[in-house]
Amino acid sequence: MYSLPEGYEDIRSRAREFALREFTEEVSRRYDESEEYPDEIRRKVFSAGFLDMADPWKVLIAMEEFCRVDPGLGLSAIASMFGSEILMLFGSDEQKERYLAPVLRGEKISGFAVTEPSAGSDVAGIKSTMERTPDGDYVLNGEKMFITNGTVADHYYLLARTSPPESPDKRHHGLSLAIIERRWPGVSPTKLRGKLGMRSTDTAEIKFENVRVPKENLVGEEGKGFYYVMTFFNISRIYVAAQAVGVAQGMLDLYLDYVLSSPSPPSEGAQFVLAEGATKVEAARLMTYRAASLIFQFNPDPALTSMAKYYAAEVANELAQKIMGIVGEDGLRGRLEKLYRDAKITEIWEGTSEIEKLVIYRQLSKRRSS
Amino acid sequence: MLKDEEKLLRRVVTEFCESNVEKERLRIERDGIPDSLIRAAAESGFLGALAPPELGGSGLDLRSYSVLLQVMSKYSTSLAYYVFLQNSLFIAPLLKFAREDVGRSVIPEIASGGSKGTLVQDIFRRSKNSLSYEGKLNGMADMVPLPDADHHLALVRSRDGDALVLSNPGNVLERYRIIGLRGIEFGKVSYEGRADVITERGSSAAEELMGEVAIPLSAMALGVVERAVDMAAQYSKEREAFGSKLSEFQPIAFYIADVQAQFRVLEEYLYSDSPDPLTVKVLSLDLARKASRMSIQVHGGYGYFEDIGVERLYRDAAVLSSIAGNYLDDMTKLSRGLLGDFAAKI
Numbered sequence: 208m209y210s211l212p213e214g215y216e217d218i219r220s221r222a223r224e225f226a227l228r229e230f231t232e233e234v235s236r237r238y239d240e241s242e243e244y245p246d247e248i249r250r251k252v253f254s255a256g257f258l259d260m261a262d263p264w265k266v267l268i269a270m271e272e273f274c275r276v277d278p279g280l281g282l283s284a285i286a287s288m289f290g291s292e293i294l295m296l297f298g299s300d301e302q303k304e305r306y307l308a309p310v311l312r313g314e315k316i317s318g319f320a321v322t323e324p325s326a327g328s329d330v331a332g333i334k335s336t337m338e339r340t341p342d343g344d345y346v347l348n349g350e351k352m353f354i355t356n357g358t359v360a361d362h363y364y365l366l367a368r369t370s371p372p373e374s375p376d377k378r379h380h381g382l383s384l385a386i387i388e389r390r391w392p393g394v395s396p397t398k399l400r401g402k403l404g405m406r407s408t409d410t411a412e413i414k415f416e417n418v419r420v421p422k423e424n425l426v427g428e429e430g431k432g433f434y435y436v437m438t439f440f441n442i443s444r445i446y447v448a449a450q451a452v453g454v455a456q457g458m459l460d461l462y463l464d465y466v467l468s469s470p471s472p473p474s475e476g477a478q479f480v481l482a483e484g485a486t487k488v489e490a491a492r493l494m495t496y497r498a499a500s501l502i503f504q505f506n507p508d509p510a511l512t513s514m515a516k517y518y519a520a521e522v523a524n525e526l527a528q529k530i531m532g533i534v535g536e537d538g539l540r541g542r543l544e545k546l547y548r549d550a551k552i553t554e555i556w557e558g559t560s561e562i563e564k565l566v567i568y569r570q571l572s573k574r575r576s577s
Numbered sequence: 578m579l580k581d582e583e584k585l586l587r588r589v590v591t592e593f594c595e596s597n598v599e600k601e602r603l604r605i606e607r608d609g610i611p612d613s614l615i616r617a618a619a620e621s622g623f624l625g626a627l628a629p630p631e632l633g634g635s636g637l638d639l640r641s642y643s644v645l646l647q648v649m650s651k652y653s654t655s656l657a658y659y660v661f662l663q664n665s666l667f668i669a670p671l672l673k674f675a676r677e678d679v680g681r682s683v684i685p686e687i688a689s690g691g692s693k694g695t696l697v698q699d700i701f702r703r704s705k706n707s708l709s710y711e712g713k714l715n716g717m718a719d720m721v722p723l724p725d726a727d728h729h730l731a732l733v734r735s736r737d738g739d740a741l742v743l744s745n746p747g748n749v750l751e752r753y754r755i756i757g758l759r760g761i762e763f764g765k766v767s768y769e770g771r772a773d774v775i776t777e778r779g780s781s782a783a784e785e786l787m788g789e790v791a792i793p794l795s796a797m798a799l800g801v802v803e804r805a806v807d808m809a810a811q812y813s814k815e816r817e818a819f820g821s822k823l824s825e826f827q828p829i830a831f832y833i834a835d836v837q838a839q840f841r842v843l844e845e846y847l848y849s850d851s852p853d854p855l856t857v858k859v860l861s862l863d864l865a866r867k868a869s870r871m872s873i874q875v876h877g878g879y880g881y882f883e884d885i886g887v888e889r890l891y892r893d894a895a896v897l898s899s900i901a902g903n904y905l906d907d908m909t910k911l912s913r914g915l916l917g918d919f920a921a922k923i
Contacts, residue, residue, distance in 0.1 A: 327877050329818040353878040375820070401883035403873070403891065475923055476905050528866045531895045535903035536720055539896060544756035547895060551870070555877055561828055 211264065211496065218265050222272035225255055230277040232542065238280060238407035239545060242400050244359045245283050245407050252284035253313035260291055260311055263503050267449050271492075274453025275460065276542075278549040279407035282450060286355055286408070290319035290364040292442050293384065297427035297435050306362055306386055318360030319443075320351040320387070320413060321436055327353075328562045330436060331378035335367040337385060337420060345369070345425070347387065347418040353556075357411020358396045362388045365415075366432045384432035386424040393418035404548030441509045442502055444516040444557050448495040451519035451553040454546055455488045455526050461543045462530045480533060484526045491519035510570035517563035520553035527551075578848045579644065586637075587644050593621055594652035605653050605760040606889055616690055618660065623649075625688020627664040628672070633685035640848060643796035650800025651807075654893040655760025657797050658900075662722055662761075663687050665790045667694030667730055670741060673785070674776040680743050683728050695726035697733075697766070698783075710735040714744045714772035717765060724749045724764030730775070731768070732783050739779025744772035757892035790901050791854035795847055798858075798865040798897050802840045805865075805872035805890050809833050812876055829875060836868045855914065859907050865894040 211219070229251055238245050252258055257269040266285060273281025287310070294307040309315040326332035335349020347367055354363070363386070370381035389396060396411040427435055462481060466473045494515040501508045527550040531538050538544055554560045579587065597617050604611065618624055626642050628634020637645065642664065650657035668687055671680045686692040697708065697718045708716040710733045718731065729744045747768035755763055776782050810833055813824035823829045843864060847857050869890035873880035880887040898904070912921040 322878065325817070327818070332818065332820075399882065403881050403883075403888035474905065474909075474921070476908065476921070524870060528870065528895075529904075532862070532866065532898045532904040535899040539720070539755040539757075539899055540753065544895070547756065548892070551873055551891065552881060554874060555881065559874065559877060561826075561874075564828070 211268070215264055215268055219268050219272055221255075222257060222269045223275070225252070225257070226273050226276035226281065230273070230280050235277045235280065235542070235545065240406075242398075242402070242406045244356075244409040245280050246359070248280050249284040249287045249316075250313065253287075258285065258288060258311075258313060260288060260295070264499070267446060267495075267499055270446050270449040271453040271456070271495075274450045274549075275457040277407075278450060278454050278457075278546070279405045281453070282405060283408050285446070287313075287316045289356055289360075290317050290439065293319070293364045293426060293435060293439050294386075296438065297384070299423075301423065302386060302426065309361075315361040316356055316359055318354055318356035318363040318389075319439070320354045320357075320363040320365040322351060322353050324350055324352045324412075328559055330366070331372075331382065331433060333366060333368065333382070335365070335415065337367040337369050337383060339369070340419075343422045345385065345420040345422065347385070347393075347415045347420050349415050351413045351415070353399070354396070354411050354413055355556075356409050357413050358389075358398045359409045360389055362386050363413075364426065366436055369429050369432075379433040381430055382432040382436075383429045384426040384435050385420050386426060387415070387418065387420060391418055403551055404545070405552050406548075440558060441507050441512055444512050444563075445495060445499045445502055447553055447557045448491070448498070448512075448515040448519040451516070451523040451550070452488060452492045452495055454550045454553065455484070455491065455519070455523040458523075458526050458530050458543065458546050458550075459484050459488060461538075461546070462534065465534050465537060477533065480529060484522075484529070487522045487526070491515070491522045494518055508570075510567050510574075513558070513563040513566040513570075516553075516558065517560050517567070520550075520560060523550040523553055578845055580640075583641055583644050583848075586641050587648055589621075590623075590645050590648040593617070593623075594649060598649070598652040598656060602653060602886060603884060605655050606883060607759070609762060610653075610656055610659055610760045614656065615659070618656065619688070619690025622688075623660050624663045624690050625668065625684070626660065628668050628684050628688045632681070633688040634668070635688075639792055643792055643847065646793050647796040647800040647803070650797040650893075651804040653760060654797060654801060654889070654897070655758045657800060658722075658758050658761055661790075661793055661797065662696065663694055665793050666696035666786070667728070669789065670696070670730060670782065670786055671743075671775065674741060674778075674782055675743070679773045680775050683743075687728070692727035693723055693725075694728045694730065695721060695723045697721050697729055697731040708733040708768065710740050710742050710772060710774070713770055714742055714747075714768040717750070717767045718747075719765045720755075721764050721766045722761055724752060724762065724766050729766075729768070731772070732779055732786075735774075735777070735779065737777060739783070740777050741775040741779050741782045742772040743775055744768055745770060755896060757889070757894070757896035759889070759892070787901055788854060791858040792847065792852065794897060794901055795843075795854070795857045795861040798861040798894070799840065799844055799847065801865040801890050801894050801897065802836065802843075802861070802868040805868035805887065806833060806837050806840060808885075808887055809872040809875040810837075812879075823875065832871050833875065836864065836871050839864050840868070853914075855907055855911050859904070859911060862894070862898045862904075865890075865897060869894045 310317050323333045337345040337347045365387045369383040372378045393416045396413040399410045498511040498515040527547040622635035625634030626637045629636045646657050675681045687694050747766040749764050751765040816823045872887045909921045
């Protein structure tokens, strides 16, 4: 599939109109400077019907169009459901009722807590532990880092080690996923400030000290957490690809405004920057939609998803650097400089570009050998 | 590459930055350059680097001045820009174009840190020229660095063409920080008052100025590159993932080594006997953008936060690329130097 399913161009128009209306320069600047979580924006996005997990295309298109105008605000709103796919796929009915349903109703916010101070890309290298108590519950100890929604989420989907690995090459065994409520005793989130971009998103470091975790909050089977997280990444990465496509398109929009506002006709050099950039953005968009269509049909292609995320992030950052270098002084304040700062994280979160390349290689080599 | 006295200067500036700048790194970014640091820079002769000794300056030549800016930019590109603004954009045009009785008299004040100068580049603004000179300086200028500076040089439209004039401070209407060089305040300033004409050859003065800042600007860009590479290399040797140091992974090592290799060639060229300023400017600004992106990538999530000090390189690289012309302008000039005056006009 190389275009949106029928009806989604209308959703794109609505998302675009919403973003232009709500993410004004004043609102953007206010949240960017204060680094506060934009809960009023999240509520508006929910009320407008864009946070609809039953319709992932709608969420993906909203992500792209929101990030085209303000990635920090757009992501904050949409990521208020962060990690929900984990419960949809692996959660019990009780967990879905208690934790997922309020998030989908817009009443609560979720977070996904995997990264640690000494383990980012190396997910299996995490050190947090959940030890069994005699009554079958767990006690969680550890520290998580760079957690989106860390201080505003009502609960997190958290990965911790429940048993030691059988051998060093089996480190991904013995990891489990559990639902941890932020207000439980022993949970201490601290907001991290001073990010380069995406500054309205909430990012935190969270300490867990002897946190009692009921056995009912274990997601799926004990020891299968690593596989659940990787399955989730194969879904969530497509939303990062959409973020990057949105950021890149936003920069092209601003560049075109700049070029057309010039008193003299643009040189061919200036024209080619737009032509080359637009071509790459379109390619990234098509890759993203193709990978998304497979995910949304429950037939994901991890290689394609990683290609889309890696390429879209590459295009966004390449364009950011090129356009900033051309627009010059006019780009040093306002929306363009913000997009330049916001673009960088798309090469890092939900798997760095280096990790995406490893996924692509492993998938392609696995196909050859099978 | 560097002569003995230039190596000595490099050591002196490094010691100055280690003692005075490194500890203030975050404070500079958040609150601006502290006055104590500006005084220390003045006492070390950095604010009058290009001024001759008889005007209270250090009388550095272009190579030594470049060494100063490169080292300083490693620690704080904001402070390096401050020095660049006082020297390349204020003292140098006065030395070049001002008469003994008009303008030059303020140079000792600038060199001693007793007063601050700034340059308003209104002449370069696309369709935004709003300053005019008709006996008096009139109008409004945006993106003025150090809007509260005591002396404002302005490249403006005048009745007879373009002019470089020296004005008293205007009325600051708005103050703000831009994406990078966060230690420097910028602002919108309204001018209405007497100004002295420094030269009526404003356009050619502007062109000369742009040509002469290419090397110092490149030196600041190479400072950004050097810091980005140093930090990436160090972090890659400390941080472990998958049971190995990051530096053991080929793509990470190649990424750092690639930037370092380009840095070494460019630095060698910058300090060679006759570097082409525009060539070194285009390449070093491009490398600064590339190196800062690389360094954040190597640092992962940590690189995205200001306290580590890598993300400021990414922001500063964007500003250096924009404060004296832009990529298309530079490439057009470069093409014309190679192919003739009609090249790259379409």
